[in-house]
Amino acid sequence: MRYCSDCGAPVSLQIPPGDNRQRHVCDACGTIHYQNPKVVVGCIPEWEDKILLCRRAIQPRHGLWTLPAGFMERGETTREGAARETLEEANARVEVGPLYSLFNLPHIDQVYLLFRARLLDLGFSPGEESLEVRLFEEDEIPRDLIAFQTVRETLDLYFEDRRHERQGVMYSGDIIRELDGEQPQVRVTIHEDPK
Amino acid sequence: MRYCSDCGAPVSLQIPPGDNRQRHVCDACGTIHYQNPKVVVGCIPEWEDKILLCRRAIQPRHGLWTLPAGFMERGETTREGAARETLEEANARVEVGPLYSLFNLPHIDQVYLLFRARLLDLGFSPGEESLEVRLFEEDEIPRDLIAFQTVRETLDLYFEDRRHERQGVMYSGDIIRELDGEQPQVRVTIHEDPK
Ligand SMILES: [Zn+2]
Ligand SMILES: [Zn+2]
Known part of the structure; x- marks a missing residue:
């Protein structure tokens, strides 16, 4: 400025x-x-035992996979923003459920809020910012091709919870980037909330 | 702009x-x-069965009581921001715990994140933005003199949970102001998360 x-x-x-x-x-x-920091809102759209991911048609991380998410806009609630991003990026209609993960990214001044969401029908398709949109079973998730660490951590927690039939938790975490000498280090701290 | x-x-x-x-x-x-919307972060500082409130020395709502909270700053996490606001407004040191309530205020483009927090000692005192800082038992809370609806709703939920010994929940709510004719209406929706 x-x-x-x-x-x-x-x-x-x-x-x-x-x-x-x-x-x-x-x-x-x-x-x-x-x-001030910005809020990024998004969904984990669920259909049976699958979840929906989008392959990015835009920078950064063009060509990589992510959950539908984007900057919260003025005049909307966090859940409305998460549903809007899911509609824009995947032409997918969802009923937004509980908050699942909150991630702080203080080095880029973002707070991620990702909600579980029920996909209402299978009429999804790539929005303007997506190359491809599809449902993945857990073992099909392209873990090495996930665009953002917030999404990778969230998916790891999500499937871990599902394997243990653990419900009613949410997670809040910090993804801290620091220089150790000249070497960038990433420190991830995750709290299980509430407990 | x-x-x-x-x-x-x-x-x-x-x-x-x-x-x-x-x-x-x-x-x-x-x-x-x-x-974009702004994030307000704050604490519910707990000491035995009491919680700490601050009486505002600034506008808006000068003279009314609130939980220590304020705008999240760049370069910090939500928990760091909540602890910083508690230190600034009440000279109070806390260990920040789980997220307790998330409130959307789309008419003023704010998202409140209030965390439970353990007060570490009794050496608190009014910061520059507070007239008075003190601990309240539930039946002492000046419910008609609470500065913000987000804080009033949060305190109501908090003491209701405590009466029922309910733990491990958080709440996410929307406080929507709409004009019904010329009459402003407030619609409060609260979800119990996660469940
Ligand atoms: Zn210019
Ligand atoms: Zn000027």
Whole structure:
């Protein structure tokens, strides 16, 4: 951010009175421009013992598989956003169920919220952002071709729960990227919630 | 938003190619400026059978009571944000536990995430944004002087669960404000998650 979105004048980084972090503050009108993490909402669409994945037609991770998910929009609830993304990416209608996983990605300022969802019919097809959409049994999941770590961790937890017939749990996790020397390290912490 | 935060030129509302909603698009550099909901993170700090509330020293709802909570910042996880807000507003140290409630407020584009938390010691005191901070037993809670509906609903659920010794649940709810004629109506929907 270099200019004030309210008046067009340059902004500078300052710690406003009573605050403890640098913010972009307008040199002309004084508006403080806060920047906050974004919410990504999505579904685990279930049909019998299968789940639906989409193969990405867009960057990043073009050609890889993911659960239908995307940025939450203004004016909607998290469940509405998860259903909307599933409709947009897979032309699939779902009834959104309980929250299943919450993942923090502080290095890119995202919070993922993935919900279990019941696929209402088999009339799905690739949306504009998908190359291919299909149902997978557990042993067909292309685990090495999953686009995002949040989705891979969620699918691992999901099938592990299903193998143990474990219900009524959700997970919240952190995916932390840190530099260890020059080597990027990923640290994954997962809590079983609630308990 | 009236000006581009990247180049300072005017923006106009347009539906970008491949999109289905109006966005602020820069007339000069073409940058699309997305606006997204914000996450509010907070704690239910527990000490024996009491919980900690803060009386607000700031607007909105100056003088009313609330759980320590505020906007999630960049570079932190939801639990880190909840602990930070509790430290800032109540000088209180907590160990953040499981997610307890998720509330959508689509009319103001906020998602509340409130976590159960264990207060680590009794050395709390009002932070800059609080007039007063204290522990409440259930029957002392000033239910008519609670600042936010998300907090009131959360406290009602929390004490109801405690009366029934119900554990291992979380709640996700929507607080929808609609105009019915000229009369604003609030519709609250609460799901018990996961189940
Ligand atoms: Zn300005
Ligand atoms: Zn521009």
